[in-house]
Amino acid sequence: MKSVSIAALGLAALLPFQAVAQDKPEEINIGITTFTSGPASVFGVPGQEAARMLAENLNEAGGIQGVPVSLSFIDEGAGAETLTTEYRRLVQDENVDVMFASISSGNCINIAPLAEDLEMLNILWDCGTQRIFEEADYRYNFRTQANATPEMLAPLLYLLKNNPDFETIAVVNQDYAWGRDSWELFSTALKQLKPDVEVVGEFFPSFGASDYSAEISRLLATQPDVILSTSWGGDLDTFVRQANQRGLFSNSQFVLPLVESSLERLGSDLPDGVIVGGRGDHYFLHPEYKDGEELQDFVAQYRERTGDYPIYPAFHMAQAFAALEAAYDKAIEANDGGWPDREQLVDAMAGLEYRGHGRPLTIREDNQAIEAQLIGTTKHVEGYDFPIIDNMMIFDGADLMPPAGENSIEWIETLDESFVEEVSADEYQHEE
Amino acid sequence: MSLQILVLTVLDGIAYGSLVFLVAVGLTLVFGVMRILNVAHGSFYALGAYAAASLGLVLSAYGISAWFAYPLFIVAAVAVGVSVGGLMERFILRRIYVREEYLQLLVTFAIFMILDNVQRLVWGVQPYFYTEPLSLMGNVTIVGIPYTAYQVIFLPLVALFILFGLRWFLRKTLAGSLIVAVTEDREAATAIGINARKVFFLTFIIGTTLASLGGALASPTTSVLPGMGAEMIVLSFAVAATAGLGQIGGAAIAALLIGLGRSSAVFFMPELEVVVPYLIMVIVLLFRPEGLFGKTTARKI
Numbered sequence: 001m002k003s004v005s006i007a008a009l010g011l012a013a014l015l016p017f018q019a020v021a022q023d024k025p026e027e028i029n030i031g032i033t034t035f036t037s038g039p040a041s042v043f044g045v046p047g048q049e050a051a052r053m054l055a056e057n058l059n060e061a062g063g064i065q066g067v068p069v070s071l072s073f074i075d076e077g078a079g080a081e082t083l084t085t086e087y088r089r090l091v092q093d094e095n096v097d098v099m100f101a102s103i104s105s106g107n108c109i110n111i112a113p114l115a116e117d118l119e120m121l122n123i124l125w126d127c128g129t130q131r132i133f134e135e136a137d138y139r140y141n142f143r144t145q146a147n148a149t150p151e152m153l154a155p156l157l158y159l160l161k162n163n164p165d166f167e168t169i170a171v172v173n174q175d176y177a178w179g180r181d182s183w184e185l186f187s188t189a190l191k192q193l194k195p196d197v198e199v200v201g202e203f204f205p206s207f208g209a210s211d212y213s214a215e216i217s218r219l220l221a222t223q224p225d226v227i228l229s230t231s232w233g234g235d236l237d238t239f240v241r242q243a244n245q246r247g248l249f250s251n252s253q254f255v256l257p258l259v260e261s262s263l264e265r266l267g268s269d270l271p272d273g274v275i276v277g278g279r280g281d282h283y284f285l286h287p288e289y290k291d292g293e294e295l296q297d298f299v300a301q302y303r304e305r306t307g308d309y310p311i312y313p314a315f316h317m318a319q320a321f322a323a324l325e326a327a328y329d330k331a332i333e334a335n336d337g338g339w340p341d342r343e344q345l346v347d348a349m350a351g352l353e354y355r356g357h358g359r360p361l362t363i364r365e366d367n368q369a370i371e372a373q374l375i376g377t378t379k380h381v382e383g384y385d386f387p388i389i390d391n392m393m394i395f396d397g398a399d400l401m402p403p404a405g406e407n408s409i410e411w412i413e414t415l416d417e418s419f420v421e422e423v424s425a426d427e428y429q430h431e432e
Numbered sequence: 433m434s435l436q437i438l439v440l441t442v443l444d445g446i447a448y449g450s451l452v453f454l455v456a457v458g459l460t461l462v463f464g465v466m467r468i469l470n471v472a473h474g475s476f477y478a479l480g481a482y483a484a485a486s487l488g489l490v491l492s493a494y495g496i497s498a499w500f501a502y503p504l505f506i507v508a509a510v511a512v513g514v515s516v517g518g519l520m521e522r523f524i525l526r527r528i529y530v531r532e533e534y535l536q537l538l539v540t541f542a543i544f545m546i547l548d549n550v551q552r553l554v555w556g557v558q559p560y561f562y563t564e565p566l567s568l569m570g571n572v573t574i575v576g577i578p579y580t581a582y583q584v585i586f587l588p589l590v591a592l593f594i595l596f597g598l599r600w601f602l603r604k605t606l607a608g609s610l611i612v613a614v615t616e617d618r619e620a621a622t623a624i625g626i627n628a629r630k631v632f633f634l635t636f637i638i639g640t641t642l643a644s645l646g647g648a649l650a651s652p653t654t655s656v657l658p659g660m661g662a663e664m665i666v667l668s669f670a671v672a673a674t675a676g677l678g679q680i681g682g683a684a685i686a687a688l689l690i691g692l693g694r695s696s697a698v699f700f701m702p703e704l705e706v707v708v709p710y711l712i713m714v715i716v717l718l719f720r721p722e723g724l725f726g727k728t729t730a731r732k733i
Binding site for chain 1: 436437440441443444445447448451549552556557558559561563566567571576577578579580583650653654655657658659660662663664694695698699702703705706
């Protein structure tokens with residue numbers, strides 16, 4: 001009896017402090033899954049660097065609504081099992097306030113239901129598979145950037161608008177989920193939008209392949225009008241270099257929807273005239289924002305930190321941070337100035353409007369963001385020792401996505417040739 | 433099927449097979465002599481590639497002609513093979529020769545993992561590329577298709593040189609004869625006064641140097657990046673197993689077979705490309721469990 005009353009007394013003594021702490025926590029702890037090992041660390045490390053930089057900036061400016069943020073990282077390269085264990089640990093033992101997961105689509109598919117079980121606000125900060133919100137309804141999961149559907153339709157539309165006279169196409173994609181899924185989206189759309197094109201080669205060399213000589217020989221012999229590759233990282237670099245060494249670029253129009261992330265590394269090995277994408281409107285010379293202070297500061301600071309220009313994962317990270325800030329602002333306003341609990345924060349994510357370093361984004365009713373897509377063509381210019389993006393087109397993301405809740409492939413199958421004209425794009429040239 | 437396609441298939445098969453042989457031959461040699469399947473062999477391939485690319489980038493930074501890269505490749509390979517390989521043999525492998533095979537496998541696998549992380553610590557995660565030696569040799573056009581001379585002429589020549597050089601070394605030199613003697617019968621060799629320890633040390637260094645050389649020679653053709661050793665060790669193992677572990681000439685033929693199999697797959701059935709090397713291995717092992725050229729030996733008790 002005595003001990004109970006002492007415990008009660010202790011609790012009562014703690015209460016006022018606890019109420020204050022609930023009003024405003026000491027810090028907001030963000031858990032981030034990213035690749036710091038394995039081939040995908042070409043994305044993971046820039047994402048991590050950007051996250052650290054953004055957190056430092058945020059804390060210098062007083063944090064989110066006066067509360068500083070702290071970061072915890074999990075390596076996605078350690079494997080799916082370790083990832084889910086670590087994810088649980090961060091959520092249950094470290095009491096993180098929000099999770100950003102992940103880069104790999106496979107990891108996103110595994111983690112989304114887990115986040116739902118744990119009732120954890122989970123921001124899918126980089127992964128691309130369109131299946132997540134098409135195959136399930138989630139309350140706690142949100143994606144703060146586009147998905148594979150607009151990311152594949154935009155380069156296809158760019159190709160059809162700018163080089164409509166092609167008859168044959170070949171594809172060289174990595175042999176794993178993204179390589180296969182992106183080709184399914186692209187080829188299904190191509191069949192609808194330009195049915196007379198013949199697919200003359202489908203190659204899926206192994207993930208991490210070091211040699212594409214045989215594929216290149218066959219492509220040189222077949223001479224397809226267009227060659228598509230959605231590969232990335234070292235695989236894409238190797239393919240581009242080996243293809244360029246043997247003159248494949250002079251025969252065929254290349255479409256490389258992820259090559260924005262390789263431009264600086266490839267340098268002069270990537271010739272002019274290649275169609276470039278960067279999974280959204282991510283570009284350090286974004287034509288609509290390049291003269292603005294925000295983008296310039298972001299690029300300058302990132303370069304100072306890493307020595308490189310920011311690539312799309314860095315921009316994706318900035319979007320995730322922007323969304324989180326906007327969600328806290330919105331939730332606090334809805335809560336009459338009081339600090340929101342997690343449910344209130346999750347409520348605020350729905351329909352959220354925010355902006356990273358591209359056009360403004362909106363989270364639509366299936367928790368998927370609508371993001372613009374910037375596609376262009378490589379060009380070597382004075383002042384950069386790697387190709388920049390010229391002849392840019394920026395597509396509105398909403399035009400390139402099925403209505404919320406619909407399956408992308410089924411939606412694409414309802415499109416026809418008129419779609420190419422229907423979808424408009426804003427055009428820009430490279431300017432100094 | 434046109435003649436052109438046939439020629440292309442053969443050329444691509446030879447180019448790929450040459451590179452695979454350069455790496456696999458070291459694995460085969462080490463196994464043949466020491467009976468250790470060195471999983472860390474893939475790390476030496478990666479380390480050789482990283483060392484070569486780094487030295488090459490230093491060359492270009494100082495504006496030195498890329499012709500010097502060729503001798504530097506050998507320097508890089510020997511440096512990695514002797515230092516890292518030597519240390520590994522002296523301080524780790526030497527302790528486990530008498531242990532069970534599975535333990536040896538686990539230890540070399542652990543070393544592979546450690547070296548993989550060392551690469552990441554030293555060189556980071558962004559891919560390296562040093563193509564100048566390859567561009568320097570230019571292209572040759574065969575049946576209307578441009579090839580890099582480096583891949584279709586230089587690498588196959590190096591592979592042949594290594595193959596015949598190694599055979600000559602093992603058959604005609606004293607050091608080679610000692611290695612052969614220890615391979616045939618370690619106890620008898622030790623009994624007549626051969627220092628088996630020294631022979632093992634020498635063999636292991638030759639094996640790791642060959643792997644590093646394979647990596648160094650591969651570096652101008654491909655991205656040097658974390659994880660590149662894993663692909664190579666699996667492929668080398670397929671070659672070594674197909675040939676029969678310890679068979680050097682056999683490894684050359686198996687590498688060629690796998691190279692040709694892979695290029696034919698790309699030309700005629702791209703879906704099979706990824707599995708072809710292992711398909712060949714499985715088919716060979718089903719009918720000849722000791723490999724194409726392996727000898728069935730009575731187990732020594």
